[in-house]
Structures are given as C-alpha cells and as structure tokens.
Amino acid sequence: MDKKWKEEVKLQLDNVLSKYSKKSLNFVSLSKQWNIQITIYIIVAIIFIALAFEVFAQIMGIAGVILGLVIFFVFIITAIVMTSITIKTKKIKKKILTEINVNDIYKNAFEEESDNKIIVTSISKNFDVPILSLLPTVGKNYNDIIINMEIRGIKYSLGSVTNCVTTTYVDSKGRTITRTTFTRYPFLTIELNESLNIETTIKSLKKPFLGIFKHKDNTELESMDFEKMYFVNANDQIAIRKLLTPKIMADLIDEGSKRPIPKLFIKNNFLTFSFPEYIVDSLKAPNGIFTVLNFTNKIDKMFDEICDKILGDFQTFKNYKRWFNIYQIET
Template sequence: MEELKSGDLLKQIKEEVYSKFENYKLKNKKPNTKLSIALWIIPAILWPVGSVLWFFGLFLFQSILLPIGTAMVFISIPLFISAVIYTIVVNKNKSNYIKPFLEEFEISSYYKLEMKRLFGEYLSDLRIEKNFLTTVLKLGPFLYADDPKVKEVMTFSLEGQKFSYGVVTSRKLVRTRHGWRYWYFHQTFIVANFTKSFLESPTNMYFSRTPFLLLDDAKKIDFESPEFNDYANVFSSDQIFARKFITPKRMSNILEISKNNNRAKLEYLFFHKSALVGEVKTFKSYHFKYHSFTSLSNISKIDELVNQIYNKVTCEVSDLRDVLKFFQVMGLFPD
C-alpha cells in the first residue's frame, strides 16, 4: 500500500466536507438575513424622523407635522418589535442550520485512513461499535461506579490480534448538602484478545495506580531490576510463569518507552490467558462522559469543521498508537 502522509488526510477531509456541504446547501435553504436587516432599517429611520417632526409640529405650531410625526413613531413600534422577533428566529435557525449536516456527516472512514497510514496492511477490520470485545476478563470489576454506559468503541485487528478501545461512563448516587446527586466517572479502556495465551494465571501490572483486585494467592514480584520495581508493581499467582513472561529485555523496553512523558500512558494492565485489559490516561485527546469518536461539535463556519475532524481523528489515533507501541515493546505482537 502506498504510504499516506498526514497532509493527505487533511486534504481529503477538506475536499469531502466542502463537496458534501455544497450538496447540503442545494437541498436546504439558508435563513434570509437580508429581510432582518431591512426590518431594522425601516424603524431606525421612522422613529427619529417621526420624533423630530412631532417635536417641530408641537412647539412650532405646525399642525400638519404633528399627525405625520405621530404616525411615523407609532408605525415604527410594531416594525421594531417585528424586527426583534424576526432576528431572534433567524439567528436560531442560522445556528441550527448546519446541525443536521453535522449529525449526518460520517467520519469513521478518516479513522481508517489515519490508522492505515500508521500501521499499513497490518491493520484490518476497523469499525466503530457499541461494545467492547468479550474476553475472559470482564470490565465490571475495573469500574469506579455502577450503571455503566458505552456510546462508541473502536474495534480493529492488528497483526491478527483483536483490540477494542473506548470510554465507559459509570455513575454513583451520593448525598450532598444540596440533596442526592449523581457523580459521573469516565474511564478509557483498551481490551485485547490475542491468538495465543501469555499467562495462564492472572497477572497484574500497576504503573500509576495503587494495586487493587488482588487474588488471595497473588504475590508481589520483585525483579532483578530495582528501576523496574520502582516503575511497576507486578502481582501474580504464578511467579515462575510471570518471570518467564516479563523478561529482562521486556523490562528494559518498558523502562525505555516510559521515559517519554509526552504520550498516552497505561495506568495498569491485567493479563489472563490470551486476554488483556488496561486503563488508559490519554495525552492528546480529551475523553468525557458518554464519549463518542464520531460526534461533532456545533460550528459557525465550515472551515472550523475541517479542523475539528482532523484534530479529533489525529489526536485519538495518536493516543491509541502510544498504547499499541507499548504493547509492541512488550513483545505482545511482532514489530
């Protein structure tokens, strides 16, 4: 496959956005702002002119000017009210004019392009779905609260290994001085199902989180590298297999990549058989409750949409790439 450049993605987004927006404008008439301007001009002229005529008619005893000025002032009042109402309606329609276009505009294909640019033919079957992969490791125990909701998940295969990446929103009902309120939590997870088993017994690696979900027979493993022990807390119920898996080379690779702070990072990793679950702290993309990879924010100019899509896609993929690079240096799939 011919390697794509980052600028190619921006160019394609721009071409498709402008092309589809031109078609959209042909089918959807834009609100008329000229009439709104005219409605403001007329009372803006009638009111001061009528006031002047009324003043002169009253104090200069010009009887013909008094009724003319009065009529002009009274006519300008309903016109002024109409101008206000019409302007409010036009501005509302104008702000909502592009909303249907944003809701219908599909951007998942740009994720495929950017992922293909980075991973080439190693990548396949990328889709935006509603659920994470099903593995022997369930997400429930990793959640901060109850009532989990998932809006969109990015699923794909890399070197034949299956991955899913997305945000889970959970909530907890708490009592505050203002009454009962929901507290919302959002967590970014990556879930993998590999074609081979790495560890038959559950093994947990904690990088920036206090250890949790420890099995009764899980023991902390102290490796020969003090630097690695300071960076990662590793627990396993089978220390022999865990030591065979986390080799000195893997420890060295993990420590090397950990020196780069300008990247998305894993807070912990759970391994069991061929499954993996990790929680991600993003670096470039901002994840919030009910996070969506494809939804777009409202805009006032079409140029803003081009930049919004490009930044959204490239930032999301950049963070995901950081996580996959971490898996790569661990030797979970080939270079």
C-alpha cells in the same frame, strides 16, 4: 490533498452542505460569535434598567421613561431573535455531522494512514475484545464509541467507558443535595493469537515514603527499583518473570518517571490496558470520545476539524499501542 480518505471527507462534506442555503450556512458561521454577543446584550440591558431609566426620567420626564423602555425592548427582542437563530443553527450543525458517513471515513483513514496494516472491522457501542478487568466498581458504566480493528490477525478494541456516580448528602443548611460525577476511562483491549498462560495485573503506584518500601503484592521480581514503583499480582511466578524481563522492567521504570503508566490486566490471550481517566460534564459530553465529530468553528474550517479529529484518534491509537510494544509480547 495527498490522501484519498481526505478527498472522501471533502466530497461527503460538499454533498451535505449543498443541501443547505447559503443564508443558513452563514448563520451557522455567525452563531458562535453571537453566543458572546447575546450575553453582552443581556448584561447591557440589565445595567440599562438599573441606571438609565432614572437618568432619562430626570432629564426628559415621561418621555425619557418611554424612550428607555423602547431601547430596553429593542435589546431584549434582538437577544431573543439571535438566541432562536443560534438554537436553529446548532440543530443544523448536528444534522450536518450526522449525515456524514463517519464509519466509512474512519475505516478508510485508518487503513490508509497505516499503509493498509489496520483493518477496521466495526465502529459500535461494543468492545469486540471484552474488558475483563479494571472497570470502575462504583456507579454505572456506559460504553461510548468503540473502534474495533485487526492487525495481522490480532484484534484490537479502542474506546472509552463513562462511569456515572450519583451521591446525595445534606449540606450545612440542611438541604439535601444530589450530584452526579461523570468520569471517562479510555481502554485498549487486545486479543492475541496465542495464550500467554498467565493472569496478572500490573499498575504503577505512587512512590512510597522515602522510596524504600516495596508495595504488598504476590510477586518477587529481579528489580527492587521496579517493585517500589509497580504493583504486580500474578497467578504464576515463573510466567510473570518471563513476561517482565530485566529489559522490560528497566523500560517501565524509565517510562514511569516521565508519564502516567496505563494499568494492564492479562488473562491468557486477552489484554486490557486502562489509561488515565478524566472528568467530563455529562454522559454525552464529546470530550475524548473516539469518532465523535464536534463542529466548533466556521463552515470553512469544518473540513479541517473533521480531518484533525480523525488524525488525532489515529495518533491516540498509535500512542496506546506503543505500550503493548513496550511489553515486547511475542505474537
């Protein structure tokens, strides 16, 4: 184990697991497999009702019916017991994860993985560097978990916002249907030490017909190829040309041909990067939420899952910050 923060994870995890009996932890490890087995039991029981009763009755008469009922109830009772244990072990999993000091581990991990360049100032529901634009305007927006950091005096907030949109409609049978769609939007916000003296929105757009038409915005830049791929609105034409130099536009054209480009909003010394959104099942779905540990395997794999989650979030921050570096903003 070559990292101090991993030793801390191991120590905390061992301390938490020591509070539970070996029997309880074995149930936790088995419960994932039991979810599948319970489904199989129920399916078999239903098939048994439909087919086996008649066969047993024809062969053994009343005794066959009784035997069929006994076997059926054994299936059902087994399924109920396994379901109750599964529910209990889910609560144990959740409790184990909540007892781990995630904030301290993330703070130490980000600092160590960055050679002490990153200082994690807080992990909360708030963006210390606010989102000034690019939020969805329909439905309700809810902050997930945000990691607030500082690197050489520049402040960063890494997090996501989940947007909830509820729609009601009448289907072909006259029934009123209400559905809620949950969409998660990752953000990286940055507060610079000095103002860029500009307010601008930059975002990539779908290629226009035949790629020969410029999108309607309020800027005239030096690269026609760039203007075919990007929408740029700015309040200062001189400042936007200083920001989007020929070199930077060439890099953005190259990047835009390979992968989705995040939207960028700049207002003086505040930057907001909005990355591609994705659909989730619910407001509390863990998918993509930073720092949220989601234990899915056996107990002996828990340490690896926690470490992988932390390293994954750290790599995501590096990938997001890379776009800040592409713009070559002097800090």
